[in-house]
Amino acid sequence: MSTKTKKDTQMAAAPSGLSQQAIIRAYRQMKTIREFEERLHIENTTGAIPGFTHLYSGQEAVAVGACEHLTDKxxxxxxxxxxxxxxxxxxxxPAMMKEIFGSRDGLNKGKGGSMHIADVAKGMLGANGIVGAGQPIAVGAAIACKLRGEGxxxxxxxxxxxSNQGTVFEAMNMAVVLQVxxxxxxxxxxxxxxxxxxxGIGCDDIVKRIEGFGIPVFQADGFDFFSIYEAMAKALELSRNGGGPSAIYCETIRYFGHFEGDPQNYRAKDEVRRYRDEEDCLLKFRRRMEQTGEVALEVLDAVDAEVLALIESSVTGAKQAPRPLSEDLLTNVYNSY
Ligand SMILES: Cc1ncc(C[n+]2csc(CCOP(=O)(O)OP(=O)(O)O)c2C)c(N)n1
Ligand SMILES: [Mg+2]
Known part of the structure; x- marks a missing residue:
């Protein structure tokens, strides 16, 4: 995997320039994802969770580094x-946990489950089980953003x-043509x-392929929140100000199998351990705080405790929450919209 990550770790002693509040929030978000996923990994073995579950643990810096710049709009x-x-x-x-456990009190009334969680009010248009289906939908949303003219x-x-799907190629082309x-x-x-x-990827480098569509790519370390955050700032500087589409590329790793239950015979036994011990995004974040002193490690310890309590109460709540009733079967499905 990437050799960039080691180098970046050694260079990561500069203060981030973010407020303490922003740093703590970012850490809390990454830690929440981690504990949410680690707990789901355990809960999955009990048979309490219906359907397929794909865990994101290991990749937290990417989602949080990108989304910390965004608002509900x-x-x-x-x-x-x-x-x-x-x-x-x-x-x-807690509402996501209920959703994954299939409760009628879940974020999507227990009808979406792990792979179809959405919250339009938050600008979260949905997870999607069809690989490559989200990119054209996001181009549609970007057209709406352009027409609204609110940045x-x-x-x-x-x-x-x-990245090998034709839908993704079409979405990249359309985004460039329409400058969304x-x-x-x-x-x-x-x-x-x-x-x-x-x-599986026929070319040497995904980045060159994206650039071939005319989209500028900002590369980042997928294990480092600050690296993703900085790359995203550059991408937004361009895309929020009429510069059309942009891209971020990073390398990362998933700590668990493709899906819960995957025996993972295709990976070396020590592959994940090495990344967890040396490159982990939470570890890296803490190391940087230790070096810069921007936020005391005790403050992060307190966040850890808060997050563990949140996950514990979310799981308890999800287990106790009501399952859908037979009369729920025909509500909030396609013909209700
Ligand atoms: C159109 C389509 N083809 C195949 C699948 C089966 N499938 C589900 S996940 C997946 C792999 C996707 O890999 P990647 O985009 O690297 O995402 P990751 O699982 O690594 O997060 C495949 C092939 C699918 N769901 N949809
Ligand atoms: Mg993948």
Missing amino acids: DFIISTHRGHGHCIAKGCDV SVALSFTGDGA PKVFVFENNGYSEHTGASY
Whole structure:
């Protein structure tokens, strides 16, 4: 995987320039995603969670680094691996947990589950089980942003596997032709299901392919919140101000399998451990705070405790929350819109 990350770690001693409040908020968001996912990994083994679950743990810096710049007026579209994007965009955590457990009190009344969480009021237009389906939808949202003229943007998250989809090519082309405020965030986590990116991607470099469409690409370290945050600032500087689409590219890793239950026979046994121990985004964040002194580690410890309590109460609430009733079957489905 990336050799850039090591170098960046050594250079990461400069103060971030962010307020203490912004730093703590970013850390809280990443930690919330991490604990949400780690807990789901455990809860999945009990059989309490219906349907498929794809965990985002390991990639938190990407979602949070990108979304910390956005407001509710900006739109995002997620993927099948969407919990982290949803939390980063401000979706209610207990309501998401209820959704994943299939409760009628869930964020989408228990009808979306893990792969279809949405909250339009927060600008979260939905996770999506169809690989490559979100990018054209986000171009549509970007057209709306352009027409409204309020400086808002639409963002899509795209995996290495999805980067090979024709829909993504069409979306990139359309975004350039229409010069819409659209940010394409490419998260290369090394695998598309069980296929390595080095095998599945026909060109040497996804970045060159994106640039081939005429989209400027800002590269970042996918394990480092501050690196993604800075790249996103550059992308937004362009896309919010009439410069058309932009892209972020980063390399990262998912700590768990493609889906919960994946035996992961396609990866080296120590692959994840190495990243968890050396590159982990929360570790890196803490190391930087230790070096710069911008926020005391005790403050981050207190955030950890708050987050653990939130996840605990979310799981308890989700387990106790009511399941859908038979009369819920025909409400809030396609023909209700
Ligand atoms: C159109 C379509 N083709 C295939 C699939 C099956 N599928 C689900 S996830 C996935 C891999 C996607 O890989 P990537 O874009 O790298 O995202 P990651 O799982 O790594 O987050 C595939 C092929 C699908 N859901 N939709
Ligand atoms: Mg992938």
